[in-house]
Amino acid sequence: MDADKVGEATTGNPPEAEKRRGVAAPGPATVLAFVALPLLLLSFFFGDQAASIAADSLARLHRFKVSSPAAADRLLGGLLSPEFDQAACLSRYEASRRWKASPFPVSPYLVERLRRYEANHRRCGPGTARYRDAVAQLRSGRNADDDHAKCRYVVWLPIQGLGNRMLSLVSTFLYALLTDRVVLVHETPEVEGLFCEPFPGTSWLLPPDFPYKDGFSAGSNESYVNMLKNGSVRYDDDGGCGGALPPYVYFHLEQIHLRLQNHTFCEEDHQVLDRFNWMVLRSDSYFAVALFLMPAYRAELDRMFPAKGSVFHHLGRYLFHPGNRAWGIVEKFYDGYLAGADERLGLQVRIVPQMAVPFEIMYEQILRCTLEHGLLPQVTSTSEPGGGARSPSTKVKAVLVVSLKREYYDKLHGVYYTNATATGEVVAVYQPSHDEDQHTEARAHNERALAEIYLLSFCDAVVTTGWSTFGYVAHALAGLRPWQLTPLDWGKMRADVACARPASVEPCLHSPPSLVCRARQDLDPVAHVPFLRHCEDVRAGLKLFD
Incomplete structure (x- = not known):
């Protein structure tokens, strides 16, 4: 055709x-x-x-x-900023006229976190002096220490079809919210102009001269799991990492045989990952669900999403226009x-x-x-x-x-x-x-x-x-x-x-992570996390519900 x-x-x-x-x-x-x-x-x-x-x-x-x-809630309960030019993106304020009213009230704290994120993206996004400094540090071949890192980034790389991409991008944005990172999106030709810019006064598009956006896979040396294997990073007694860090880390979250790799959602691994100022991430999964398995993130997630079944609903409506x-x-x-x-x-x-x-x-x-x-x-x-x-x-x-x-x-x-x-x-x-x-x-x-x-x-x-x-x-x-x-x-x-009918409107994480961690064994999280269930269509999968 x-x-x-x-x-x-x-x-x-x-x-x-x-x-x-x-x-x-x-x-x-x-x-x-x-x-x-x-x-x-x-x-x-x-x-x-x-x-x-x-x-x-x-x-x-x-x-x-x-x-x-009846007056449509054009700002979606405060999710959207009113600062945009409507003609540049007709859908941003028009979609609300056609959607049914949301069944989930927006948490005031989520609105606050989104406005804080937008301000940080304006400070650190492409074209700013801070972004240029961060890229110069990246090209130097070493990770900036905490005293010199003014901005931190997660670079999202696309994989699979449109549905997978939207699920993984919402998950990446949620990870950025939790870790104070700026999301940069590698826009490939097949999706050029598909979405409007979601953040006012700045861009989320990865500049074309960014040096690390191709050739990554689960077998890459820069992969976090492989860094652990070859000793490029290691846990110390405090759950951190001994020695100097490489300039960036590649985080591979592609489902393989309906299972994410080990060392992706353990507490000690995220303490190491958190020390990298640059992360390159590729995923085909709705790994936002797995973030709720992390005790370090739980309190912040609870404040942003009192209704656990509203995560993609709110963040998807916020991000995608x-x-x-x-x-x-x-x-x-x-x-x-x-x-x-x-x-x-x-x-x-x-x-x-x-x-x-x-x-x-x-x-x-x-x-x-x-x-x-x-x-x-x-x-x-x-x-x-x-x-x-x-x-x-x-x-x-x-x-x-x-x-x-x-x-x-x-x-x-x-x-x-x-x-x-x-x-x-x-x-x-x-x-x-x-x-x-x-x-x-x-x-x-x-x-x-x-x-x-x-x-x-x-x-x-x-x-x-x-x-x-x-x-x-x-x-x-x-x-x-x-x-x-x-x-x-x-x-x-x-x-x-x-x-x-599924238990909630939330998408399913087809490939849950293996949870063989220092603090806990590979238990079925449904047994001890009250807002998780296995998916109706994928028995091993996990989904959020209320």
């Missing part, structure tokens, strides 16, 4: 000519025209009754667009196809190529989930509305299908287009794109993926696929506990339970 295509008109997408224009939000007349087409098509099939429904739905949309909704190109996709699709509905259901289907569930089996599981839990209505064997003539106030439900594959949209759309519902409500099914395969290396693909994450997060309810980091990000941003499709029993070729 052409990387520049957002989708086809037959899947509920804006026409090709429209996609190639600028990203400015459509006016009310354009919005009405966008929504009129899919709704008025119903009149062709259902006759005058459907025409009445369509007209009523358009009237509701008109009220949505013209009247001022789609750039204007991606936000243009969001606004056009949402305002054109979803805004006029009475209710929006998001359906995210992720098929892993290595363990591809056959289409008919997955589709049957999706139907079981949505019908058993009242997320979608039953259909009748006729095109006539159930229960007699429809009222002009008949409910309109929009279903947003997010999948690389088109088949799920095609079949679900066909069912609700050709059959009436037993409840009499109208169900309209849309799919923004269907790229068939994941192309993390392509910027246009990543823009569509980010747009669809946000579209899912604007839904009233969501069904997601287990193990999917993409799904985790969407429902955590929304603050919604999803209906999560359970993994398939490959022996039966069926999931006994179609879907279940």
